Amino acid sequence: MNHSLSAAPRFSRSKRMTGAAVTTALAATMLVAASAPASAVAAPQDWSTLNTEFVARDGSSLTLGGTDFRMSGANAYWLGLDENVGGVDYPTLFRIKDALDTASHLGVTVVRSHMMTSTGQDNENPLAIMPSLGEYNEEAFATIDFAIAYAGSVGIRLLLPLTDEWQYYHGGHRDFTTPLGLASADFYTDPTAIAAFDEYIEYVVGRTNAITGVRYVDDPTILAWELGNELEGMTLDWINARVALIGSLAPDQLVAAGGRFGVSQPALLAPGLDIVDAHYYPPTIDRVSADAALVVAARKVYLAGEYGSPAATTALLEPLAANTDVSGMFFWSLFPNNDRGGFVPHDDGFTVHYPGETTQSRAEVDAIVGYGDAIAGSNAVPSPALGAPLVTVVDRENGINRISWRGTAGADSYTVQSSGGAGWTDVAGPVSAGASPVTDFVSAPGTTYRVLAVGGATESVSDPVTATGRSSVLVDPLQSLLLTTGHSNVTLEADPSGALATGVAGQTSRLSWQRSGITRAEFLVADADGMSVASSADGLTWVESSTTTTTRDGRHVLLAEGLSGDHLRLEWATGTTVSRATISSGTAGGTVAVPGAFALALPADGTTGVRSTPVFSWTAADATAFYRFTLSLHPDLSEPLITRTGITATEFAPGLTLAPGTVHHWSVEALNGGGSMASTPQAAQFSTADLPTAPLVIDDFEGYSDDQGLTDAYVPNSGGGAVVSTLVESSGAADGTAARFDYDLGGEGYAGIVRTLAQSQDWWGYTGLTFWVDADAGHTLSVQFAASGAFWEANAVLPTSGWQQVELDFADFATPPWAGQAILNLSSVTEHAFYLGGAGSGTLVVDDLQTVLAAVPAPTDPAPTDPAPLEPAVPLAPSGSGADSLAATGTTGAGGALTASVLLMLLGLLAVCAGLRTRHPRPRRVTGTAS
Structure with missing residues (x-):
């Protein structure tokens, strides 16, 4: 995957790594301390593997133990070096283990990881395998060795690229040319650069795993070495030479190669290459099948080494599971549980967390599991x-x-x-x-x-x-040393359960923590003999505490009570292991005062003409634990439209579309353990605007003087195929001009034209969009717009061919998989676009794009004495998700309104905010259909 390509991204991936100053600081908290010996790992006899035979190639198929072997695959690029948890650092062994266990639960048999693409220049990344050309860092292999050892223990195999086309945080092929004063293209032709890369291959491939004691080349867990990720300049001679080199080093392991899009022709022609890897964003049945047939005809194994996970549907994967030309489908990309809670965050729009957190992501997971089940045969991996x-x-x-x-x-x-x-x-x-x-x-x-x-x-x-x-309680499982404030003579030994903090026998080992007002500490230890616990006010003068030792569920528990001060130290000299520290801290008693006074802010009391659901805000109340928000149609706040408890921010965006022309009342209450405080005023009111009475013409294409004017207004998405824009005579409802877009879907499989509005438009109060269109059959058509900073998308299903009018309800629009979670707010629309998806080329003709008026509600009593209660808002998230219990879990306000639901009262329309995912750094695209 190209980690750097972006069309109007909200962030720059390069900002994740801020240079040597950061990475040098991070090195101080490396998983295995720099002072720890390389041998500080579990002995080889502590490990076993389920991978006892090598996967072999038989023509265009893979076999294992004489039976066909097809792969359900996942990408976990970060297993060696991570950039998702507050900077670039080695991942904890827990995260590696949890990811591989999660892969097993997904039915994944092979994981593709960039952990061997770990290079740098001039020590700018000291955590890399090769921080500078020709210099190697043994500490970088600690996570790699563990990932290989643990994958083998659960029966998962690995596909490992050796470099990368993209100069991402973990390095790439320019690390073999730039230090030599060469251009990046010289990587494939210059003898010195080629020799440098070959030396790197020999060093990495020839390594012996410090955990298992098995050479990489002798480990069936490594299914294949890939020459690089998405390499765009490979030549046939270059591929042949690298295949021969790896074949001489690792004759029992396979070699793969592939480019960025589609099938690499040099890879297809390389006689000794085993596997051709192609990538898809998005994939389609037709394109994957055609590429697979091409590779199989060349007597090679085909796999889709990357496809965007939002495309994981049963409609896509079931036919591909039935197509034996397809030896594997690898989704991008897998992330585990985080060390301290929640999931490891990632924001490229293709993140898979098990079992999924939205209806869409759960469907993706189900489709991935179904694909694995369909192709597993006798090679299924048992779930832990x-x-x-x-x-x-x-x-x-x-x-x-x-x-x-x-x-x-x-x-x-x-x-x-x-x-x-x-x-x-x-x-x-x-x-x-x-x-x-x-x-x-x-x-x-x-x-x-x-x-x-x-x-x-x-x-x-x-x-x-x-x-x-x-008191508050901190639980440190000691599978990293990141929560400690100091440690000496302690190593983290790799263990199938993760990592164990282990003392160095014969030396005094110490672990220390800092918390405000430590009162009690409990440790799970292998052997409590000779251990001591002390506390300190300043971290310099220590007072040793008396301890007691008990046994709980077969484990030794060392307990120290009556501690004082902000510093805690555990000390021992036996070389034993410590697997957990539970530390209590805080005040022993006292009462909590009720929250302080605070005021409602926006919308201000008496505001009129509100044209969208506002983000409600208020001033902060001192000593508040959380807030309770209430919105109602009644001054006494009875029969509330929504009540939300547990808000920790001073703003909240309720997921409701409010009734037009209606007075609403709202209030906030601040709460803590001592009681509650009402807002000032206790309730405020505002009124919504009346519905618009005329449609808004978004574009009738009559105002462009020539083709160049249309071309300037509708800009092709830079990541998609080429588009030529011309003005033509309209065949729609009225005479005049229409826009014609001739497009080539290109390697990405999509093309888009985007119009950025000179001034934002207000679409509030309308129910949808309508336009005239003539589009080619066989290609998907998607309409997209940006409203109040969020992107929304819907597919236009054309019931017939030829010129026709299409109407899309706003209820049919959802945030695309790559877009940030949002609540539909149509008050400020800044751009709109058309996207085509599929293969080949075609023509799209569009005219008279405008909004759709809402139906006029039936007359009602203007002054009802007892308004009927509204139906409750419909939950956005599926049953069993975090949204179901948000009243018990709290929310961070506008940015965390995970239970957002949309109710168009009086209009009887439901607009569901679906696909809550983070925006990816690739260009926006049509998600399309499976075929």
Whole structure:
């Protein structure tokens, strides 16, 4: 995947890595400390593998143990070096393990990862395998060795590119040319650059895994080495030479190659190459099938090494599963549970979290699982047992507890429970892992919490965590050292369970933490003999505490109570392991004052003519734990349209489209553990505008003087195919001029024309769009617009061929998979576009694009004495998602309104905000249909 291509992105991926200063600082918190010896890993006998035979090629097919082997694949580019958790750093072993376990639950048999494309220049990336040309960093292999070892233990195999076309944070082929004063194209022809890359290949491929003791070339877990990711300049001679080199180093492993789009012709012609890899954004059945047939005819194995996950549908994948020319489909891309709660975030629009957090993403996951089931045969990978979640934090602030937990691979949902000593009560659930943290609105002192995970018919439960008195609790599983403030003579040993903090035998080992007002600490240890616990006010003078040792569920528990100060230290000299620290801190007693006074801000009391659902805002109240928002048609706030509890920001965007010409009333209440405070005024009112009475002409194409004027107004999307724009005579409802767009769908499989409006338009109060169109059959047509900073898209289904009028309801528009989550706000539309998808070329003719008037509601009593209650808003998220329990989990306000629902009252229309995903850095495109 090209990580840098962007059409009007909201961020720059390059900003994730800010140079040597950042990476040098990050090196201080590397997963395996720089001072740790390379041998600080589990012994080879601690590991086993399910991959005992190599996958082989038989003509255009793969075989394993004499039977056909087809691949359900995932991309997890970050397994060696990550950029998704606050900078560039090595991923924790937990995240690697969780991702591979999640892949197993998805039915994935092969993971493609860029972990070997780890190079740099002049030590700008000291975390890389090769920070400078010809210099190697053994520490960079710690995560790689673990990923290979753990993948083998769960029966997953790996496809590993050796460099990258794109100069992304992990490096690429320019790292073999720029230091030599060469142009990037010289990578394929200059003998010095070629020799440098060959040396890198020999170094990487020839490595022995420090965890398993097995050479990479002897490990069946590595299915294939890919010459590079999306290399665009490969020549036949260059491919042949690299294939011969890898074949001599790793005769039992396969070699793959591919370009950016479609089938690479040099790869197709290379006689010794095993696998041809093609990428699709988006894929279609016809294009994948045609490419696969071409590769198979050349007696090579075909795989789609990347396809955008929003295209994962049963309509696409079922036919491709039935097509034996297709040896594998690899979605982009997989991300795991995060170490401290929620999912690892990623914002390219192609992120897969299991089991999905929206209706669309759950459907994607189901389609991926179905594809894996359909092709697995006798080579299915057994899913690991459902692990236990982990409560990571109970954070008490202003008398209210917020509970965070770390999810577990394969879990469909979680329920957070509390206990005061007699049974368990649900705090929130079932919710997604993404709902972490949740708020306990009762939060009695001394409450114990646990989290239940459900995965299919299996359940698991976390260890309970008690917030003693009025304390907060930090749980550190010590699978990294990132939560500690200091450590010495402690290494993180790779273990099939993740990582274990282990002391160096014969030396004094120390771990320390800093929290405000530490009172109690509990440690899970392999052997408590000789361990001591001390606390300190300044981190310099330490007071040793008495400890007790008990056994709980077969584990040794070292407990220290009566601690004081902000610093905690654990010390031992036996070389034993510590697998968890649970640290309580905070005030022991005292009462919480009610929140301070605050005022409602916008919309101001008495505002009229509101033309869209406002973002409600208010001033901050001191000592507030959360706010409760209420919106109603009645001055006494009875029969509310919406009540939302748990808001932590000072603004909120309710997911409702408000009735036009109507007075509304709203209020906010601030709450904490001591009580509540009403806003000033206690309730404010505003009125919405009346509906428009005439349609808005968006473009009738009569105002362009010539073809160049049309071309200047409708700009082709730079990432799609070419478009030629001309003015033609209209065949629509009225005489005049229409716009004709002749397009070539190009390598990307789509073309788009985008018009940016000179002045924003207000589409509020209309129900949809209508236009006349003549479009080629066989290509998808999508209409897209940008409104109030969010993008919306709908496919236009043409019932007949030829010139016809199309009407699209706004209820049919959804945020595209690459777009940020949003609530439809039509008050400020800044651009609109047409997108075509499929293969080949065609013509689109459009005329008279305008809005559709809303139907006039039937007359009603102008002064009803007892208004009927409105129907509740329809939830956006599916059952079992975090949105179902947002009242219990809280929201961060306008940006986090995950339970947004849309109700067009009086009009009887429902506009559902679907596809809540983050915008990707690729150009906007039509998502299209499967074929």
